Amino acid sequence: MKALKEYQIPFLGLKVGTHLYDFTLTETFFEAFEYSEITESNIAVELQFEKQGTLMVLDFILKGDVTLLCDRCGDPFSQPIQSKERLIVKFGDETGHTDEDILVLGPSENAVDVSQYLYEYAHLALPARHVHATEAECNQEVLAAYKKYAVDSDSRDEWAALKNLQFEDNDPLDDEEEE
Secondary structure, three states: OOOOHHHEEEOOOOOOEEEEEEEEEEHHHHHOOOOOOOOEEEEEEEEEEEEOOOEEEEEEEEEEEEEEEOOOOOOEEEEEEEEEEEEEEEEOOOOEEEEOOEEEEOOOOOEEEOHHHHHHHHHHOOOOOOOOOOHHHOOHHHHHHHHHHOOOOOOOHHHHHHHHOOOOOOOHHHHHHHO
């Protein structure tokens, strides 16, 4: 992953209180990550950074659009996304995570790098299934080819004989347990 310096927030000189940061996640941001599912995007991020005496609370709001490939037809389409996430940053002896929402920073740290969290939050906001809103928006040529070559799983002859098999309830493993 390339260094994304603009997503590092120095906290040492920051006063106690709430600070606001705005970011825009475009394809340039996602190109820095090796396995990004997002190629084109325009996501606005509002980060409310609250510095307290012994910890920091980061509230992220992501809103925007990403371009995905349709699982049904393979054509690109625009998918709106929206997400609210919270990250708590504490101070400790070593840098690491105690929980998925809690980051511990060691004494040598002087900034919070939010780039990995923005990447993860954007991907978590994606729907599990990437399809056009309606089937009518899909590439009709691809759908026609799919329907032409689709196989009905109920009518396949090699599986039809298995439906008529009857099994006995005697399980040889049950006999071993009784002994």
